[in-house]
Amino acid sequence: MTVRAMRIAAVAAVAATVLGSASATAAGTAVKWAECAPELNAPRGTGCAQLDVPLDYADPAGKQLTLTLSAAGSLDAPNVLVVNPGGPGESGIGTPKLVQSSLPPELGSQYLIVSFDPRGVGASxxxxxxxxxxxxxxxMPPSEPANADQEQQRVAVASKIAGACAEHSAALLPHITTQNAARDMDRIRTALGKDKLDYLGYSYGTKLGATYATMFPGxxxxxxxxxxxDPTIGGYQAGFEQDPALQHxxxxxxAWVAAHDDKYHLGTTGDAVGSAWTDTRGKLDAEPAEGKVGSAELDQMLASAMYVDTSWGTLADAVSRYRAGDAGALSSAAGQLALQSVNGPQLAYNCADDKWPTDWQTWHADTVKAAKDAPLFAWLNTWYSAPCAFWKAPTAPPLQIGSGNVPPVLLVQAKDDSATPLVGAQRMQQAMQGSRMVLSDGGNHGQFLFDENTCVDEPVTQYLRTGKLPAADVKCPAPPAPGA
Structure with a gap:
């Protein structure tokens, strides 16, 4: 679960765009925009295009991959903003319409918004x-194994997943890395006829953007x-960095559920709600809700809900109803928030970007240690990444983010973000010298445009409009907590 789906993928777009469905080629570009294929399920008003890139950049004239791009806005806009919604492994097809419809007018007229399915993802x-x-x-079996046999059953599943991915995508896996995705973005920049890449990246998209800036600073x-x-650690360490942030x-x-005890009836203090949660996990272990939602699924739902507080009410209500005898609400919530299938593209990027321990005893010892401070998440997080212990593809060469003449950028972060903890943003600012940070006192994952925080949105808008970073870091209050 090192990186989960970005929150912006769940926000509905509401405004029309002016990118026509008829074929069009903007002046000075090699990209021909046309109506998106129906199977892409692109929002109305989105244009799509394709671009070939090398499978292996060591052999640029060899086998090619076809990337699918999408755009929203006006082809006559003077600038292009490339956006990545996160992941890795998340499709970008719907992102331009969502971002374009959320931009303030002064940016909406300035930028054509472009995204793409990265190599190995969706339509690419x-x-x-x-x-x-x-x-x-x-x-699924409980996240924390009750004994060695139960743990080995989960390890065997992880190994089989890695083997299945290798069996079906062996030729692709060595080339699905963030460094290659950054090279693809530079091909996109060139095809769009731009000397510079203007970019907005959320979550994993920050890693992609920082990688691009390091590889292509000019x-x-x-x-x-x-x-x-966090640019200073690999995926294995990042999971353990997440654990205490998720627990917090x-x-x-x-505490929020306790403040709304008149609705949820799970306890009047945070500790009481935590006890009710532990009791619920035990009941689900003994008898899964509707035969399919056990404690592992409840753990997954809790982890997902930690990304953005607008989902807190859904989860609290589902647990409250379950404890009152309505198992259907919990089953429905699991359909929204729990892991439903293996995400091959996400594993491909995560497992190939960094070296992972191959000795399971290392994973076991580190997870047992992490569980002392993060009992609700340590084992769950380990199982999300466990196939990387058995991954059958080489890892990308090391890249030190910020090395070389990297220009300063604008960082946006929430203090209590559990998916990408604050320490990572602080280390990114150190690595990319001269960068500024806009820091919200909240905890939602994905701030600009989607957290309804004017204090955050204004300096980012000003930077994208003028290219001038704030004179100093900006600190912002948290937006109001959601209602029950």
């Missing part, structure tokens, strides 16, 4: 692991990195 030569439905029973334009991935955010959630 996707990684597939075949039919893995039989590998994920419903319900082509880096205005760059906003929102909800920042869960404590905030329990």
């Amino acid at each position: 030569s996707p990684v597939t692991c075949g039919d893995t439905s039989g590998l994920l029973p419903a319900p 082509s880096t334009g205005r760059m906003v990195l929102d909800s920042v991935v 955010r869960a404590e905030q959630f329990f």
Whole structure:
């Protein structure tokens, strides 16, 4: 679960765009925009295009991959803003319409918004692991193994997932890395006829953006990195960095539920709600809700809800109804918030970007240690990444983010973000010298445009409009907490 789906993918777009469905080529570009294929399910008003890039950049004239791009806005806009919604493994097809419809007018007229399915994702030569439905029973075994046999059963599942991905995507896996995705973005920049890449990246998109800026500093334009991935550690360490941040955010959630005890009836203090939660996990272990939602699924739902507080009410209400005898509400919530299938593209990026321990005893010892401070999340987080212990593809060469003449960028972060903890943003600011940070006192993952925080949005808008960073870091209050 090192990186989950970005919150912006769940926000509905409401405004029309002016990018026509008829074929059009903007002056000075090699990109021909046309109506999106129906199977892409692109929002109305989105244009799509394709661009070939090398499978292997060591052999640029060899086999090619086809990237699918999408855009919203006016082809006559003077600038282009490339956006990545996070992931890794998340499609960008719907992102331009969502972002364009949320921009303030002064930016909406300035930028054509472009995104793309990164290599190995969605409509861009996707990684597939075949039919893995039989590998994920419903319900899943408890996140924390009760004994060695139960742990080895989960380890065996992780190994089988890695093997299935290798079996079905062996030729792709060595080339699905963030460094190659950054090279693809530079091809996109060139195809769009731009000397500089203006960029907005959320979550994993901050890693992609920082990688691009490090590899192509001379082509880096205005760059906003929102909800920042730690550039100093690999994926294995990042999971353990997340664990205590998730636990802290869960404590905030329990306190919020307690403040609304008149609706949820789970306890009048955070500790009481936490006890009710532990009791609920035990009941689900003994008898899964509707035969398919056990404690592992409840753990997944809790982790997902920690990304953005607008989902807190859904989860609290579902647990409240379950404890009152309505198991259907919990089953419905699991359909929204729990892991449903193997995400091959996400695993491909995570497992190939960094070296992972191959000795399971290392994973076991580190997870047991982490569980002392983060009992609700340590084992869950480990299982999300466990296939990387058995991944059958080489890892990308090391890249030190910020090395070389990297230009300063604008970082956006929430203090209590549990998916990308604050320490990562602080380390990114150190790595990319001269960068500024807009810091919200809240905890939601994904700030600019989607957290309804004017204090955050204004300096980012000003930077994208003028190219001038704030004179100093900006500190902002948290937006109001959601109602029950």
